[in-house]
Amino acid sequence: MKKIMLAMVVMIVSNVLVYSQGEVCAVVVYTKGSVEVLRSGEKEYKKIKVNETLFPGDKIKTGKWGKASVVIKSGAEIRINGNSEFEISPEGELKEVVKLTIGQIWTKMLHKMGGVTIKTPSAVCGVRGTEADIEQRELLTVKVYEGHVDVENANGKQSLFAGQMTTVSGANATPQSPKQMDKKDIGTWQEKINVKDIEKIFENLKNAKDEKILKLKINKGGKEKEVEVKLKKKN
Known part of the structure; x- marks a missing residue:
């Protein structure tokens, strides 16, 4: 029985070590409904949970x-x-780069120097000190609630400020001139996501490098016990 338990732990640890290649660059803080992750180098999506870390790719x-x-x-x-x-892109250097292939995201900076670059099929959005909504469907729609966002592709660039929005109809189209948002343009879907202790999470993430804590529940002597295995980057 002990050998079986040990084998199970080794299998789990080995799987997580594969995920841990590279430096931690993000952590999942909320999930609802179907949310899956495809780890870099893997072939299948798997369910992801709160507190799991993300790596480039x-x-x-x-x-x-x-x-x-x-x-x-x-x-x-x-x-x-x-x-x-x-996708968490491996291209990021000073500012993280993420790719939005399709769908909708909302961003908010946690400090004044915060920033992120969002790459979409239609344009690149440089988000700096900003609260913004970026949606890529048939059109790319960018809305800025605070701060500013630069929307740029090979055909042109537009700078958006608080209360403005633009659309881009594809990689071969020029970003439209900014226009003021109406009440009907203001989104509320993001307000249904409630994350607690966000500042504390961010501070912990800043200090994370290539380690991950794996928590396992094992049955020992008829009692359930939680143990922690500290994982490091696989060389």
Whole structure:
């Protein structure tokens, strides 16, 4: 029995070590409904839970009613709406780069120097010190609630400020001139995602490098006991 338990622990640890290659760059802080992750180097999506860490190349996918929120190391919370595909890109250097293939995200910076670059099929959105909503469907729609966002592709660039929005009809189209948002343009879906202790989560994430705590519940002597295994980057 002991050998079986040990084998199970080794199998779990080995799986997580594969996920832990590279430096931690984000942590999942909220999930609801169908939320799955495709780890870099893996072939299948798997369910992801709150407190799981994300690494460069990891992809998140939400179902129709799914919602999620992640905090990234550069100082932003990113909330993800349903029917979205989102990737932590390995291209980020000073500012994290994330890719929104399809779907909708809402971003909020957690400090004044926070920033993130959102790459979509239609344009690149440089988010700096901002609260913004970015949705990529047939059109790319960008709305700015606070601060500013630069929306740019090979055909042009537009700078948006609080209360403004723009659309882009594809990679070959020029970003439209900013226009003022009406009441009907203001989204509320992100308000249904409630994350507690966000500042504390961010501070813990800043100090994370290539380690991960794996918590296991084992049955010992008829009693359930939780043990922690500290994992480090696999060389």
